[in-house]
Amino acid sequence: MSHAVQDAGPDTSAWGWVKSIVSWLLLLVLVAILALTIVIPRLTGSTPYTVLTGSMVPTYPPGTLIVVKPQDPAALIAGDAITFQKESGKPEVVTHRITMVRKNSQGETTFVTQGDANPSPDTNPVVPEQVRGKVWYSVPYMGYVNSLITGKQRALMITVVVGGLFLYAGWMFVGAFRERSRDKSKPTDDFKPADA
Numbered sequence: 001m002s003h004a005v006q007d008a009g010p011d012t013s014a015w016g017w018v019k020s021i022v023s024w025l026l027l028l029v030l031v032a033i034l035a036l037t038i039v040i041p042r043l044t045g046s047t048p049y050t051v052l053t054g055s056m057v058p059t060y061p062p063g064t065l066i067v068v069k070p071q072d073p074a075a076l077i078a079g080d081a082i083t084f085q086k087e088s089g090k091p092e093v094v095t096h097r098i099t100m101v102r103k104n105s106q107g108e109t110t111f112v113t114q115g116d117a118n119p120s121p122d123t124n125p126v127v128p129e130q131v132r133g134k135v136w137y138s139v140p141y142m143g144y145v146n147s148l149i150t151g152k153q154r155a156l157m158i159t160v161v162v163g164g165l166f167l168y169a170g171w172m173f174v175g176a177f178r179e180r181s182r183d184k185s186k187p188t189d190d191f192k193p194a195d196a
Contacts, residue, residue, distance in 0.1 A: 027165075027168070030161065031165070033139075033142065034158070034161055036065075036067075036137075036139050036142070037065060037139060037142055037145070037146060038157075038158060040067070041067050044069060044136075045069070045070060046067045046068060046069040046070070046133070046136055047067070047068050047083075047132065047133065048065055048066070048067050048068075048146055049065070049066050049067075049068060049083060049093065049095065049143075050063070050064070050065060050066075050143030050144070050146050050147045051063065051064040051065075051066060051095065051143055053115075054117055055094075055096065055115030055116070055117050055118050056081070056095060056096065056097075056115050056116045056117065057116065057117045058116070058117075059081070059116050059138075060081075060095065060116075060135075060138055061140070062143075063140070063141050063143045063144045064138050064139065064140050064141070064142070064143050065138060065139045065140075065141075065142035065143040065145075065146050066083070066095060066135050066137075066138045066143075067135070067136045067137050067138070067139075068082075068083040068095075068132055068133040068134065068135055068136065069133050069134060069136040070132070070133045071131070071133050071134040073109065073111075073128035073131050074109070074128075076098060076101065076111065076131070076134065077098065077101065078098050078099055078100055078101055079097065079098065080097065080098050080134050080135075081095060081096070081097045081098075081134065081135040082095065082096070082097075082098060082111070082113070082126075082131055082132075082133065082134050082135070083095045083131075083132045083133055083134075083135065084096075084111075084113070084126045084130040084131045084132060085130040085132065087130075088127065088129055088130050093132055094113075094122075095135060096113040096114055096115045096118075096122060097113060097114060097115070097116060098111045098112070098113055099112050099113065099114045099121055100112040100121075102125065108127075109127075109128055110125035110126065110127055111125060111126040111127075111131075112125055112126075113125075113126055
């Protein structure tokens with residue numbers, strides 16, 4: 001008497017599909033967040049900042065992560081959102097929109113800036129030395145996460161996430177290899193029961 005052993009294949013039920021789709025979506029979301037907030041800025045020499053005030057609402061509400069890419073001040077025009085030092089040489093920065101580019105009689109350029117939500121322009125014009133760069137892109141709400149994570153925590157997070165992704169990819173490859181090996185070693189069903 002022989003017992004048929006059924007190989008447990010992939011879960012093809014509706015619940016199995018839902019689990020698979022959700023896990024892939026979560027993986028893609030994690031990779032996208034990691035890329036947008038840490039990897040792309042680092043590779044391009046850009047700097048991520050967190051919007052703390054409502055001066056740029058509705059474009060960049062508080063908690064938005066903005067990525068600022070270095071830009072030649074001569075290429076900046078009215079309408080560009082820029083991040084600049086409030087005072088030359090000081091670390092505190094502000095992100096406002098250029099409303100006017102001026103040149104004085106000596107040919108020196110200054111920028112008149114204003115927050116999108118502010119009723120009037122900023123008091124002091126911005127000189128090119130104060131400009132840190134132009135806003136390249138923004139990610140809503142990710143600024144809160146950026147503010148919570150320090151430099152050491154960010155490095156640890158990158159290591160953990162990248163390591164986790166490699167482990168997950170390895171697990172998927174091993175699972176696929178085992179499945180393929182199982183399929184190759186499975187005997188073909190040439191046995192036919194004898195007629196009684």
